Structures are given as structure tokens and as C-alpha cells.
Amino acid sequence: MRRVAASTGAWVWCILLFGLGLTIMISSLQIGFGRFTKPGPGLFPFICGLILAVQSIVLCLAGDAGSVKNDETLRHPGAAPKFLALMAVLVLWILAMPLFGWVALTFLATLAIAKIMAAEGWVKPLILAAVNCGFSYLLFGYLLAIDLPTGFWG
Amino acid sequence: MEFDALFNGFATFLSVKYILACLIGALLGTVIGVLPGLGPTTTMSLMLPFTASLDATFGIIMLTGILVGSQYGGSTTSVLVNIPGEAASVVSCLDGYQMAKKGRGGAALALVAVGSFIAGTVAIVGTQVFAPLLGSAALSFGPPEFLALMVLCFILLSNLSGDSPVKGSCMFALGLWLSAIGVGPLDGVARFSFGVDDLMLGIEFLPVAVGLFGISEILITAVVPYVPPVLEKIRFRDLYPNGEEVRRSAGPVARGSILGFFVGLVPGPATVIATFVSYALEKRVARRPEEFGRGAVEGLVGPESANNSACVGSMIPLLTLGIPFNAPSAVLLAGLLMHNVEPGPLLFQNAPQVFWTYIAALYIGNVVLLFLNLPLVGIFARVATIRPVILMPVVSTICLLGVYCSRNNLFDVWVMVAAGIAGVFFRIWRYPVAPLVVGLILGPMAENSFRKTLLMFHGSLMPMAERPIAVAILLAAAAFIVVKVVYYALRRRRAAV
Amino acid sequence: MKKLWLSIVVFAFCVCGVGADCAAAAAEYPNKPITCIIPMExxxxxxxxxxxxMKKASEFLGQPIMVVNKPGAGQTMGYRELYKAKPDGYTIGTCAASLIMAKMQGIYPQNHRDFSLVAFGYHALPIVLASTASKHSFQSIEEVVAFAKANPNAVSxxxxxxxxxxxxxxxxxxxALKVDLxxxxxxxxAGFVVTAVAGGHADLGVTSFSAAKGQIEAGKIRFLGVAGPQRYPGKFNHVKTLKEMGYDASMSSFAAVMGPPRMPKEIVNKLSAAIEKAIKDPEVExxxxxxxxxxxxxxxxxxLKFCNEQEVGYRTVLEKLNMLKTK
Structure with a gap:
């Protein structure tokens, strides 16, 4: 196995996983461990937490917690702002859906995603958004009769 | 005598009406299989009242068509846009999507279609010959056997993807824990729900899988600058597999077919188990295991064959025991009952013609699906060549809607987005996500079998040693570890020399 | 993509065919489609x-009824959804025995008295099964009682x-048997119970008749008794209820239709009448x-009377097990 010097990120992962495992173990005990003859609801999550905690220690010791050597995903120029903007679009899309309804928001969200991904001009993204929104409404809302959030439109 | 019965089954079939039923079913199945969120279960329940007003054979043929068709369609989105539409297609994302990225999407889909066809046919022959014999085998699977099976799965899974088994098992444990959130299946106690109503429902597989694979792919694609593919225009030849790919697929299809059939007999999420056991097997026997996860054709075709074969195989417990072990077969059972056909140990005595019509429906459905799917490959493969700026907004809409309509619940959509964001970080730090998803699916089964075994044996696990099937499975797990350790030891020694 | 859309349209036509006889109703209610929340998968x-x-009832009401599945948390997710709905008769739902029990167990704050009950649909009575594959293989309830009294906690x-x-x-x-199992x-x-019993992984089982029938007929499972108010009609009419044997254990799992709280009486009656006709329809039956x-x-x-009677039995059980959370 190739040994990679553990970076800061790798340590963060180890601590995160270990902490999660420990938290799971403690809260499982509170849920009720039961006895082996009458196992309680906390027994299984406790074991999950235990595996997680132990493996995260192994991960630290082995030193391969996370090599980022080849991964440049978020290092591209402008990557981080784009990433954040997309996340914001997704969150707003869902957050506002019960209020403004499915159709209007899908139109806006499709438009926003297309623009964030650097679509040129406005005509093409607008057409894309309209077609996407229309088709998805036709398919899911009308033909499959799924009750999608309609918002204040009714 | 048996062949007479089968010919009678085919004879029943050879009317325009029934072939039409099969065609409609297969087409519907393929379409809903392609759309994530709409599974065979929902579609079949929607169609049930509709088939009730038709004659029994028509209804059964159509429902079968839907079920088998959805298995074909399921892998399409996995390969093309990295979204597993159903649990059994998770493994197909690993290598299938990588193939599509290399421009071999069409080849991948064509191979899957042919592989599925072969595997399906093998399993039907198996069903036809062995169904009466193997039916009761499913009953010998009690909690201890399931527990042993889960141990085996744990060991196979940590080896599923990525380079580090430790990371794999971390993710698997995380998946198992996620599955424990919500109201427990055995005792109705709410766990880790923090008083949130929606968390009491538990975390579903679909939003997590669509998030980890699909949404994180969208996020990453959006961020990375677009590089136009070298091949602007796809030639017809490029849509279909080349000689080498076909040669490399033969073994995995054969192994996947047989493996899937037997795993299909096991009650529970058989198709999921079949896919990753097949993946682990292919990775082990492959001449170039390092290609796995980077677009190895074996890693796609093997599991997909196993999936279809397991789907057919899982019909055996339904037909011979009358007990549905998964949701789609529960609906199929309802359909059969609605037409006064009672599957069960007495099916062969009371209504053999139903069994044989069913077998004939499977055969013909499989052929129909092959001819339906091969031309579709050409159409679907072009999806992979659409520029991301157009494709990604559409795909994210489909993800969102698909996840929403699986339970009509916005909470699931939140889970999907959270999983998508987490997925980006998992991917950057090279944590494999497939074990997490599979852990989430197998979690309830692992927990239930563990607790039921403890209850059954009054708090001890030792009596498992008296149960031959459980012992055999545990020995297989041990053998896997030994082989792996020896393999590493040998390689290290060779490296040292 | 053309073929994909074409096939989707075909699919959609089939789906629409399910419940869309949209003959306009003359009376005021119902004059638009009704949604029915089924709290199960x-x-x-x-x-x-x-x-x-519902499909049959929609024919009598003259409006399509759209079924929405809201499963989860022992059906209470669906109840929650229905409780919040407008009581205008355009959102109805189905319920099961969990409606009566969930409040007592502290899972859900409402029970049958908080909803507008519309119509009772059908019973699913629990039955007691014995395995023929396990090491005990009991022939009758008496045998179970005799053995279990001598060997507490040995029979599963x-x-x-x-x-x-x-x-x-x-x-x-x-x-009721006064034994320790x-x-x-x-x-x-219920299918899991049948598997466990038929496979010999448990000596006894309590589950629904529908799941077990095939195995009973094949002789893999023995049908010892009905734990409900009446015997099953048909082939297994000879199997006695536990009550007839002198053990006081009787409950009925059921399915019924209800609406949000305070639904107008006329609407309830109209719905109830349509459902009555539907249940008595030979095809549905x-x-x-x-x-x-x-x-x-x-x-x-x-x-309502039926629910109240059932509630008494449940309360006794939960009280004895110390699981009664609210009265």
C-alpha cells in the first residue's frame, strides 16, 4: 500500500469520523442497550458507532485518511464560488417551493443553474428553462398526477 | 410432459392480445425503470385496478412485463448520468458511468441489454427446472443464516470500491447507522430523530443514492471547466460494443447469471446483494483488477446480469411459497390473488397452467425487451453527448422530482441535497460512497437478523454452529479474508524480492 | 428522445384510464376530484x-378519487397529513388498527375520536399458527398451554x-393462555411471520390469515385458532376462535375510511353511502x-362503537406491559 503523508484534511476526517462514532455510541446507550437475551433498540447503532470509531483510529494510524494529491476539483479557477452558488440555488429551490409552487421555481432554478454553468446569452437558457419546466410539469404533475407543491397559486 | 405444459404456455401466448400485453408491460417497465423514483412497485400498484377488469392471463403477463422491464431500464440512468434509479443499480454507477465518460456509453448499455437477456433466460430455465425443488430452500433461511450472510456482505463490501478497505468499512458503518435512524422496525422506538417528525420516518435509500451519485456529480461537473469530447459526431459503430468488450463480457455474464439465480432465492433485497457479490467476484477473478472503478466492462456487465437473474430467481419463493419477500413481488402476488390464482406450495397441483403461462411470459418478455432495448441504446447513448450546460439543469430537475414523488415528501429532497453536498467532499477525499448506500439498504436486515438471532438463542450466538447453512456462509467469509491476506503477503514478498 | 416521450404518453394514457370516468356530478358534492391518503406503502x-x-366508490360519486400513499411511522405519517387537511370532503384517508393504538403508545397525539369516521371496510383477523418443522410441533392450543406451563420461556x-x-x-x-412465551x-x-413459522425458526406465530393460507393448505403450518371475534368463512370454518376454546383473546385488525376532524355530516353520509355500495359490489367483495x-x-x-370496544382490549394489554403512555 502506498503511504501518503497525512494532510490536515485527513486529520479532520479522522477526528470527524471518530467523534461521530463516539456520539453514536453514547446516544445509543441512552436509547437503551438492552441485554443480550432481550436486545434493546440501542444495541445495533452502538455496534455501528463502535466500528466507525475503531476504523477511524485505524485510518489515522495507517495514514491514508485522505490523499488529495490528484483531486483538483475545487481548485479550478472560480470553482469555489460556483460550487457555493449552486448549493444556494438547490437550497432556495426547495425552501421556497411550498411558497411559490413547483412550476415557477423550477423555471427559475433551471435558468440559474444554466447561467451558473456559464451558458452564453439569455435566449437559449430561457428556452431551456421553459421547456424543462413544461415537460416536467406535463410528465409528473399532469400525466402521473403526483401532487406537487403548488404554492399560493392554488 | 413438462415440455408439453410449456408449449401449452406458449400456445396460450400466441395471440395478438397477449403479445400486446407483454409489449405494453415491457415498455412501461422500461420507461419507469429509466425515471428515478418511479419503481416497479408504484407502477404495478397503479396498474393493478386496471388489470383487475381484464382477464387473468392478460393482467399477469402485463405485470410481469413491467417488473422485468424495470430491471432493464434501471441501469440506464446509472450509466449515463450517474444516478441509480433503484437499489440494484448502485453498483452499475461505479464502472458504467466511467465507461460513458470515456464515450463507451452506448457499448455499455448494449452489453447490459444483451447480458441481462442472457442472464434472464438462464434464470428462467433455472426456474422452470428447479422451482418445485428450490422453493422450500428459501424457508431454511432463518435469522442466523441472515446474520451470517450479513457478515459475508460486510467483508465483501469493504472491498467494493476505492483503494482502502478501511475507508470502505467506515462508510459501510455510516450507512448502517443511517439506516437505524427513525422508528425501529422491530420495536417502534424512535431513534436519533431529535423529535423531528420527518426523521421518525427514517432515511430512505433513494434520496441518499441520488444525492451521493447524481447531485454530487452535477455539482462537480458544473465546477470543472467543460472540455468538449474528441468525438463530436457519434458513428453508428461507436454505439455498439467492439470485439474486445464482448470477449471480456462473456465470463462475467455467465458467472453473474448463475450467481444471481441462487442469490435470488434468498428472501429479502436479493437483487442488491446479487449485484455487489457479483462485483466483488469479478474484481477478484479479473486479470486487471486495477481497472475496476475506472470503467471496467466486467464490473458493469457482471452485476447487471446478476441483477436480472436474481429478479427472476426471486419469483421462485413467491410462486412456490406464496410469500412475497420484496415489494414488487408483493404487488405481483396481489395481482395473482385478484385473479383467483393462489401461489403457494400447491400451485403446481392446482393451477399448473398459470405457472407455465408465467414462464412463457418471462421468456417472451425477455425477447421483447432485448429488441426494445437495443434500438433504444442508440437514442440513450446520445444523452451522454449532450453538453452539460443543457443536460445538468434537466438532470437536476429529474433528480428532484423523482426523489419527491417516491414518497411525496419534501424532506426526502432535503436529504438528497445534503447527501449531494456531502458526496462532493467524500469524493474529493476519496471515500467510496457505494458502501454507504449499500449499508443503508442492508442495515435493517442486518439489525433484524442480529436481534432476532439473539432472541432465538436466548442471548448467545454459539448455537449458530449447529446450523449448516450459516456455518457454510461464515466459512466463505473466512476464506475470503484468508485469500486476501495471503494475496497481500505474497505480493509484499514478491515486491521485497 | 422521441421514442421515450412516445412511450411516456402511452404510459400516461394507461394511468389515466384507471380512474377517469369524469361524468360530471349533478349534486354539489363532489364537484372536483377527491384525494385519498393511504398511510401505507x-x-x-x-x-x-x-x-x-376507492375505484368503485368513485364510480358512485361521479368523481375520480386519486390515491396518494403516505407511508411511515406505523401509518401515523398519513394520519398526520389527513388531520391537517381541510374538512371539505375532498381529502379523505384510510386507517387501520394503529389509529386506535398509536395514542396509547405515545407515538401520535390523536386517535379515532379526533377524526370524522366515514365507513368501516373489512376485517383481517389474527390467527395462531404452529410450525410443523420446529422441534415442538404443537397440534393444539391445549398442547401449547400444557408444554409452556411446564417450560416457561422455551416456546418461541x-x-x-x-x-x-x-x-x-x-x-x-x-x-389469555397464562403462559410465558x-x-x-x-x-x-405478516409474510415474515409466516416464513419464520414455516421454516421452523419459531414454534408458534400470530399473523394474518391471508399471508398464511398457502402454507396452511400445504401442511407446513398448523392453524390452531382464530384470535378474533368470528371464525373464517369457507374452507377453514372448522377452526375455532380462542374465545370458543375458553381463552379471552380477541382483536380485529381492519381497514376503514375516515376524514379530517369536523367534516360536515352530509358529506360524511354521502361518502359513507358510496363506500357502502362499493364494498357490497360483487367485484370488490x-x-x-x-x-x-x-x-x-x-x-x-x-x-365508532367498534373502535371503542377494541380500545378497551388494547389498553389492558399495554397497561399490563407497562407500555401505556397516555390514557
């Missing part, structure tokens, strides 16, 4: 039967999940009987 017994009933009994309807039934049976809850559906359940229509008042 698609394909569950309660889902399939209710879809059939498979039940559905803790707190579920058939689990309560199993507790009732255990208490090793109850092994299974995850959810055949579907329900084919799934081995007992169709029975009850108007709202009788339905």
Missing part, C-alpha cells in the same frame, strides 16, 4: 384493497413488530375475499 394489503374500493412465538396490531394480538394470546418480533409485514379478509360495511356510529 404501495402494494401493502391495505393499499391494494382500498384502491379497489413469531409476531409482527412491537406495537403493531398483530403484536398486540400475540400479547393478548400469551396473557419467547416472543420474537419480525420486521413489519371478490377481491377482498380473495385476499382472505372479511368485508363488512359499518356506518360511522357503529364504526
Amino acid at each position: 404501495p402494494g401493502a394489503d391495505g393499499d391494494i384493497n382500498m384502491r379497489t374500493i 412465538m413469531a409476531t409482527t413488530s412491537v406495537g403493531g396490531a398483530y403484536w398486540i394480538a400475540a400479547q393478548m394470546v400469551e396473557m 419467547n416472543l420474537i418480533p419480525q420486521e413489519g409485514s 371478490r377481491t377482498i375475499v380473495s385476499r382472505n379478509m372479511i368485508p363488512e360495511y359499518m356506518p360511522p356510529e357503529a364504526f
